[in-house]
Amino acid sequence: MSKDLALLDLAEASERLAAGAISSIALTEACLDRAKAWQASRNCFIRIDADAAMEAARERDGELKAGRRRGPLHGVPLAHKDMFYRHGKVSTGGSKILQDQVATTTATVLRRLDAAGAIEIGVLNMSEFAAGPTGHNIHFGHCRNAFNAAHIPGGSSSGSAVAVAARTVFGALGSDTGASIRLPAAYNGVTGLKPTYGRVSRHGAMPRSWSMDHVGPFGRSARDCALLLQVIAGHDQNDATSSGQAVPDYLGALGAERISGLTIGVADHGVALDPDIAAAMDESVRVLERIGARIVRVALPDLAPLFRVGETIIKGEAAALHRQWLASRPQDYSNSVRFRIEGGLFLSAADYIDALRLRGVMTAKFIAETMDGIDLLHLPTSPVLPPTLADSDMERADSETLLGLFSRLTMFMRPFNFLGLPAISVPCRFANGLPIAFQLAGHPFAEATLLHAADAYQRATEYHRVVPEL
């Protein structure tokens, strides 16, 4: 019985808790049982806090009995990428360097989840310093794909995607600097949303690149992502880059079977896709058309400059963040992460600043030209299926070959970090037992439109309901 409870989705669990039909203790026990069972083969947690989670669950149940419901996540077990600071607790950032660092502040997103009543059952594995798209981690052990442990889960929010896919938690937060929510979401058959830059506060989230970091949710469905986004979105006086744009009613935008009135541009990207992925993209477009979308073809600009100018920003900022440790503790980084960061030490200030200046100009142009006349842009999340851990281990293989592979894995996602536009990854098929996903990108702050389309797609399909087997 208790294990079945963990298979509910977040919205159902929240509703049943509020109605008194189930207890937070039962839900938390169910999640902890699954977390312990899956941890041995997938290593999606860095730490499981069973005692603290059960204590919090007892407290939430007591509050409900006393007539107090903190918010929409009251009593719901979650866990997050181990990079969101909580006062008095260690946030490792997946690194050796931060493994003993106790946080002196609490991330705004955690404060908001606490206020909504959520419980944390542990902290989740991730790529070291949120750098790396595979999920390898030499310090805490590699995280593994929920559907096939020989394959990568994708990164850098590897544990977030796997923990949600394995139904060990009802939702999770991650961060996305260049694909790090959407790629693992795609590779583990869950839904992942990178919001507009500024939609969600970054205060108290370990930085990788202040200008390109986006915090966002993983859910078992678009509806679950909407629930989480509703709680964490909005201006934060502790993050000067957070936007003052009003937060709409995301849940209110959901529930329709049809998306009539939406125009979706299908990207003519000219990239050779894995044949299974190409077939999945075609099928997903047919479904979106069947449920009412007007489909048009859209010519994409060359994505490489968006990718590379954005990479200049990431490398420059990451190098500034890590310069002192690169000099004093180089041996405490994995080779792959050190290699990714240290090039930024040699970029010129003028090139870095021009990259920041270009961001506004290129974003305005992309919105005015590519997004003109469409509500959403459809494209693959990744053009390739998840490789095996062995074939993508940068500590072992030729780094130049693998950097080429990594660029390919993330080529359709990174441009939207540079452009700051919201994008969601939606499961749409399986090939060789591994999930495939499409991506929808939207206009600035149009998360409600993204979630509406993804939710309607999920009402017409079952891919997001497939639960991996242990």
Place this chain on the structure above:
Amino acid sequence: MAAEKGAASPATSLMHGAGAAGIAPERLADIAIEVERLSGVVQAQAPQLSFNDEPGLFAATLDNTAR
């Protein structure tokens, strides 16, 4: 590629730059290629910029085109 690494002029200049301490010379050759590539892309795009374009244009663009 080997010739590029061996040419060494960008790498040689990097060796004397701030931050080079602790980085192996052969790694500096790879970094030189990487930095040249990124710098080349930025500079190729730079003609789009006008004198008054500033980094803050990005956030303003998102806010002004919000849906």
